[in-house]
Structures are given as structure tokens and as C-alpha cells.
Amino acid sequence: MAKKDAVFYGILAAFTGMLIWSIVVIFLFTPSAQEQAGGLAQKIFYFHVPVAFATYLSGAVCFLGSAIYLARPSENANAWARAGSDCAAFFGTMVLCSGPLWAKKAWGVYWTWDPQLTTLLLSVLVYYAVTLLRAFAGDGAAERRFAAALGIMGAVNLPIIHYSVQKWGGNHPTVNRAGGGGMDSSMKLAWYLGICALTLLLPPMVLWLRQRAALLQAQLDHAWEEAVTRGVIDIGADDEDAGAVHAAAGVSPKS
Numbered sequence: 001m002a003k004k005d006a007v008f009y010g011i012l013a014a015f016t017g018m019l020i021w022s023i024v025v026i027f028l029f030t031p032s033a034q035e036q037a038g039g040l041a042q043k044i045f046y047f048h049v050p051v052a053f054a055t056y057l058s059g060a061v062c063f064l065g066s067a068i069y070l071a072r073p074s075e076n077a078n079a080w081a082r083a084g085s086d087c088a089a090f091f092g093t094m095v096l097c098s099g100p101l102w103a104k105k106a107w108g109v110y111w112t113w114d115p116q117l118t119t120l121l122l123s124v125l126v127y128y129a130v131t132l133l134r135a136f137a138g139d140g141a142a143e144r145r146f147a148a149a150l151g152i153m154g155a156v157n158l159p160i161i162h163y164s165v166q167k168w169g170g171n172h173p174t175v176n177r178a179g180g181g182g183m184d185s186s187m188k189l190a191w192y193l194g195i196c197a198l199t200l201l202l203p204p205m206v207l208w209l210r211q212r213a214a215l216l217q218a219q220l221d222h223a224w225e226e227a228v229t230r231g232v233i234d235i236g237a238d239d240e241d242a243g244a245v246h247a248a249a250g251v252s253p254k255s
Contacts, residue, residue: 008205015201022046022193030190041105046190048098050198051091052120056158057203058087059123062130063155066148075218078144083210085130085151087203092124119161126154139221 026046033042062084069077099117100110111117130150137143183191227233 008208011201011205015197015205018193018197018201022190022197025193026190031186039105041102044098044102046187046194047198048095048102050194051098052095053195053199054203055088055091055095055120055123056161057199058084058091058207059127059155059158060084061207062088062127062151066151066155069148070145070152073141073144075215078148079211079214079218080207081148081151082134082214083207085127085134085147085154086210087206088154089124089127089131090206091203092120092127095120096124116161119157123154123157123161126150126157130154139218 026043030043030046032040062081065077065079065081065084068074069081096117103112104110130147133143133147133150137146224233
């Protein structure tokens, strides 16, 4: 087993143990909130907020990878930028799905155009735009630069998401924020376990897997193009589109 693989499996084992521990603590030892705060549904907080932080972390990775790629293009920087945008869209979707379940109990509606919700939705849409651009617009230098520029734009909005509730108000609670309410001691263990599992352990694993997949896909595409250029693989005029599809899917066409 390679050293990197050993590290990955170690993090995976730690994440699994931490997640199981956090679920036990959250549902068996942490009291439910008052009805006006959502009651039992408030326990979503211990998953919802750490995943939101994971969105910020993924967006930061996308920002750094995109900025490095624009300054000095490389496959590694492009792979990290792609991993960051894909994971930011993934974690952002988890936030947008878990939040309304809590909101329905606490606010009486699944969705309200709260400043924090609106800015988060805009950011997630930007990251989905980056993901779709990379998936369907090709993988040329111009497309990569445009995707990197969009990735930077998506990251610029992340601080606005976090501080919008303080600047513009809204329905979102201000627990554990400067000038906010604070957190009861009975909540702290579940809170820290959620942060460890879903912010510190899960995002690095998913980001690393996505970056590795992007690098392997790029290497496969380059190998395919090199084989076609050298005449190792003969693609007729009628088969060029099929060959491109096979290359994008990572499958070699049968001779």
C-alpha cells in the first residue's frame, strides 16, 4: 500500500469513528431545543453548520487552485481548482437541502429569501456553472481559464455568506458568532465532534479523491491524443465523435 493511500485510509477510519460518535452524542446525550428553535429538528444544526464550513473550505481550495492556474497553468493546479468547485457545489447542495428541514420547524416555511440563504444559493449556482462548464465546454486552455475565473468569482462571495446575517439581519440565528448569542455547554461536545468529522476530515478526503480523479482523467486524455497523433489508434472520419466520447468517459473503443 502506498504511503498516500495509507494516509487516506487512516483519515477515512478517523472520519467514520468520529461520525458514529457524533451521531450517538447528538441523538442520545444532547437535549433538544425549544419548540421555537425547531425542537428535535434543531439537531440538524450539528451537521448543517459543519457542512457549511466544508463549503467554505472547498471554495477556498477552488480559489487557490484557480489563482495558481491563471498565474502558472499546470495540470495539478487545474485538478485542484476542479476538485474545489465540484466539492463546493456538493457541500453547498447538502447545506441547501438540510437547512430547509430545520427552517420548516423553526420558521414555518422551507425557504425564505434570507440574506444568508440567498448569497449561499448564488455561490452554489456559480460552482455548478463551473462544473457544467468543465463537463460540457471542452478542456482547452480558454475553457480552463474561464472556469478558473468563475471559480475565483465564486470564492469572493463566500465571506459575504458568512457575515451577511450580521450586516443585513434576516432570520438566521447568530449562535457562536461575534456579537451573537453563544452556545450552551450541553451542545459543545456534539458541536466539536461535528466540526471534526464534517469540516476537518470529510472535505480533505473528498477533495483529494476528486483531484486525483481529475489528474488521472487528464493523463488518460493526453495518452489517447498522443496515441491518435502517432497513429497507434486509427480513428476514421466517421468515428471521431465516438472516439471523443470514449476518451471523455475514460473507455477505449473496441477495435
